[in-house]
Amino acid sequence: MSRGLKKDGSIINCSWNNAVIKENGSVEEVISIAKNLSNDLEQEMEMLKLVKAINETDNWVVITDKSGIIEYANTTVEEITGYSKEEVIGNKPSLFKSDKHNNRYYKKLWQTIKSGEVFNDVIINRKKNGDYFYSEQTITPIKDHNNEIINYISVGRDITQNEKLRRKIEYISNYDILTGLPNRRSIRNKIDNLIEINSDKKIAVLVVNINRIKYLNDIYTDPENDRSLINLVAEKINNKAANNQSCVKIDRENHLSYLGGDNFAMIVDNLDSINQIYRAADNLLTTFSDTIDYNYEPFMLNARIGISIYPDDCIDSQSLLSNAEIALINIKKNDYAFFDQKMNQEIKQFTKMEAKLDQAIKNDEFIIYYQPYYRGVSKELYGMEALIRWQNPTKGLISPAEFIPILENSQLIKKVGLIVVKKVVKSIKNWLDAGYKVVPVSINLSARQLEDNNHLKDIYQIIGESGIDNSLIKFEITESSAMDDVNYSLKVMNKMKAKGFSISIDDFGTGYSSFSYLQKFPIDYLKIDISFIRNMTLSSDGKNIVESIINIAHLLNLKTIAEGVEKEIELNELNQLGNDFIQGYYFNPPMPAKEIEKIYS
Amino acid sequence: MSETNSEEFIIQKLQFTQKRLNLIYQKSPLAFISWNREGDIIDLNQAAEELFGWDRFELENRDFISTIIAEEDRDV
Numbered sequence: 295m296s297r298g299l300k301k302d303g304s305i306i307n308c309s310w311n312n313a314v315i316k317e318n319g320s321v322e323e324v325i326s327i328a329k330n331l332s333n334d335l336e337q338e339m340e341m342l343k344l345v346k347a348i349n350e351t352d353n354w355v356v357i358t359d360k361s362g363i364i365e366y367a368n369t370t371v372e373e374i375t376g377y378s379k380e381e382v383i384g385n386k387p388s389l390f391k392s393d394k395h396n397n398r399y400y401k402k403l404w405q406t407i408k409s410g411e412v413f414n415d416v417i418i419n420r421k422k423n424g425d426y427f428y429s430e431q432t433i434t435p436i437k438d439h440n441n442e443i444i445n446y447i448s449v450g451r452d453i454t455q456n457e458k459l460r461r462k463i464e465y466i467s468n469y470d471i472l473t474g475l476p477n478r479r480s481i482r483n484k485i486d487n488l489i490e491i492n493s494d495k496k497i498a499v500l501v502v503n504i505n506r507i508k509y510l511n512d513i514y515t516d517p518e519n520d521r522s523l524i525n526l527v528a529e530k531i532n533n534k535a536a537n538n539q540s541c542v543k544i545d546r547e548n549h550l551s552y553l554g555g556d557n558f559a560m561i562v563d564n565l566d567s568i569n570q571i572y573r574a575a576d577n578l579l580t581t582f583s584d585t586i587d588y589n590y591e592p593f594m595l596n597a598r599i600g601i602s603i604y605p606d607d608c609i610d611s612q613s614l615l616s617n618a619e620i621a622l623i624n625i626k627k628n629d630y631a632f633f634d635q636k637m638n639q640e641i642k643q644f645t646k647m648e649a650k651l652d653q654a655i656k657n658d659e660f661i662i663y664y665q666p667y668y669r670g671v672s673k674e675l676y677g678m679e680a681l682i683r684w685q686n687p688t689k690g691l692i693s694p695a696e697f698i699p700i701l702e703n704s705q706l707i708k709k710v711g712l713i714v715v716k717k718v719v720k721s722i723k724n725w726l727d728a729g730y731k732v733v734p735v736s737i738n739l740s741a742r743q744l745e746d747n748n749h750l751k752d753i754y755q756i757i758g759e760s761g762i763d764n765s766l767i768k769f770e771i772t773e774s775s776a777m778d779d780v781n782y783s784l785k786v787m788n789k790m791k792a793k794g795f796s797i798s799i800d801d802f803g804t805g806y807s808s809f810s811y812l813q814k815f816p817i818d819y820l821k822i823d824i825s826f827i828r829n830m831t832l833s834s835d836g837k838n839i840v841e842s843i844i845n846i847a848h849l850l851n852l853k854t855i856a857e858g859v860e861k862e863i864e865l866n867e868l869n870q871l872g873n874d875f876i877q878g879y880y881f882n883p884p885m886p887a888k889e890i891e892k893i894y895s
Numbered sequence: 896m897s898e899t900n901s902e903e904f905i906i907q908k909l910q911f912t913q914k915r916l917n918l919i920y921q922k923s924p925l926a927f928i929s930w931n932r933e934g935d936i937i938d939l940n941q942a943a944e945e946l947f948g949w950d951r952f953e954l955e956n957r958d959f960i961s962t963i964i965a966e967e968d969r970d971v
Binding site: 296297298299300301302305306308320321322323324325326327328329330 | 923925926927928929930931932937943946947948949953959962963964965966967968
């Protein structure tokens with residue numbers, strides 16, 4: 295290689311070939327053929343620069359062949375991932391795969407680039423040491439002249455630091471810096487979120503005001519202690535909330551958010567009834583029924599809870615919070631109030647009533663009445679239904695219509711349910727001991743009772759331990775609760791039957807029944823609702839309906855019990871229609887156990 | 896007749912070959928520079944003109960080595 299000289303004095307790299315033409319042994323002419331190497335060299339230099347640039351860039355660059363095998367990786371790949379080039383080349387990019395994306399994600403990635411499109415996203419990858427890193431990744435398919443993909447170039451930027459920063463910013467905007475508790479913005483997001491997911495579902499927002507907590511916190515918080523007084527109290531409330539399934543978690547750890555000052559907030563959902571809210575509120579307030587020790591110092595704190603309800607009071611998170619805060623006004627300490635005044639009234643009545651019922655249980659004020667039923671034709675005693683009555687010392691006998699709905703809305707129904715079973719069992723034993731020819735007694739079970747398997751077990755146990763024969767007990771289940779969750783009901787009923795209890799479907803015709811299930815259910819009796827009996831004698835339609843019910847029941851091999859029969863004409867018609875048993879004032883009203891003894895003897 | 900014809904034919908052939916070689920010489924993308932025993936440039940092609948920046952008439956009869964080869968490489 296000799297360098298050539300240009301006219302302007304500049305130098306060009308050339309490779310030379312000399313063709314020597316000789317004539318008779320002496321050189322006649324030389325043709326010097328020069329090939330310009332400068333361009334090649336320039337290109338080579340250019341390439342070198344590019345390679346250097348790719349190697350030195352902060353981006354990590356991986357080139358794969360069309361099947362995804364890595365052909366090239368730059369030095370940054372080594373630096374970021376901790377894998378050496380040797381480990382990377384020949385491998386697949388799945389080497390960096392983390393468990394942070396599902397298979398669908400990777401499938402979509404490949405679909406995109408295989409179709410010739412550029413893929414662009416933040417991918418969470420994994421380093422050799424297992425650490426995650428966020429990579430802003432661009433994967434470009436490279437095509438040849440035939441438009442076929444020959445390579446994929448994947449360029450990624452490690453944005454872990456940015457991502458950390460982003461999360462830091464997110465944290466700062468969603469958390470109270472001093473306490474680390476979710477802030478107002480955070481709970482608002484959560485509320486909006488819940489409303490967005492299901493706009494039909496009721497939720498309650500509870501603003502908890504803890505009297506002077508901020509002031510006390512500022513004065514007493516020990517800088518050496520890793521948690522402040524506010525944190526301690528929040529932790530106690532969070533613990534209570536964690537045991538209440540209706541309380542909504544705002545983030546991974548917290549049910550409670552800190553609104554600032556003395557105010558905190560939380561969300562309660564799954565509101566079957568407003569009792570759930572007041573129960574949650576009551577439960578939260580128990581946090582303050584005792585002193586709280588912080589830094590060996592006892593604090594007697596008190597709190598008030600303001601409650602607003604979505605969608606009844608308002609429909610956006612901001613108003614829900616501010617209405618709950620408004621509800622705080624005029625509450626005495628360790629109490630709660632709703633934004634809605636009517637609800638305050640209701641809850642007051644309800645709580646009063648519930649407290650009285652609770653007291654009634656303790657004072658043993660519930661008594662059992664029995665209403666017999668008879669064979670329609672022979673008028674022979676066949677069975678009787680146990681009915682609860684509340685014997686209030688001041689008000690006298692209170693009608694079940696007044697207290698049963700409240701019982702059913704609270705957990706008290708189960709306590710009372712067990713009392714009924716115990717009392718019935720006791721009566722039956724007394725009657726047996728007296729030598730009477732005892733007929734079976736039916737006991738009503740509410741939906742709340744049925745859905746609780748442990749409660750049912752308790753019932754079976756009470757009966758079992760009494761020693762009376764299970765055939766002396768029938769269970770009455772309303773049509774609507776049986777049809778509520780048919781598969782579950784079927785299981786429960788099968789168990790009852792296996793134990794030898796008979797089953798009646800109560801209030802038949804008032805709810806919606808699936809005949810296929812009526813057929814599957816192992817039931818024995820259908821009780822024809824009183825409303826049909828009343829209408830029976832009023833119109834031919836009414837009569838036809840009763841006739842149909844009786845026919846259907848008999849088709850399904852069930853016996854019918856007509857409820858609320860008062861007149862002889864009703865009895866006669868029912869007999870005519872083939873009805874089996876009669877219950878009602880025509881024979882007897884519900885009577886105390888003592889009166890029943892008269893019937894037996 | 897045939898001798899004359901064949902002589903003419905040979906001349907024609909030679910002329911054709913010369914024309915052909917000349918064209919190859921001139922049109923080659925490689926730079927061709929011819930020089931004689933004395934070292935003087937006697938011919939060059941278009942590629943050489945382009946590569947070294949001279950017109951043909953400027954280079955003719957110039958010394959090849961001192962004109963075309965960079966100073967440091969002349970002794971080779």
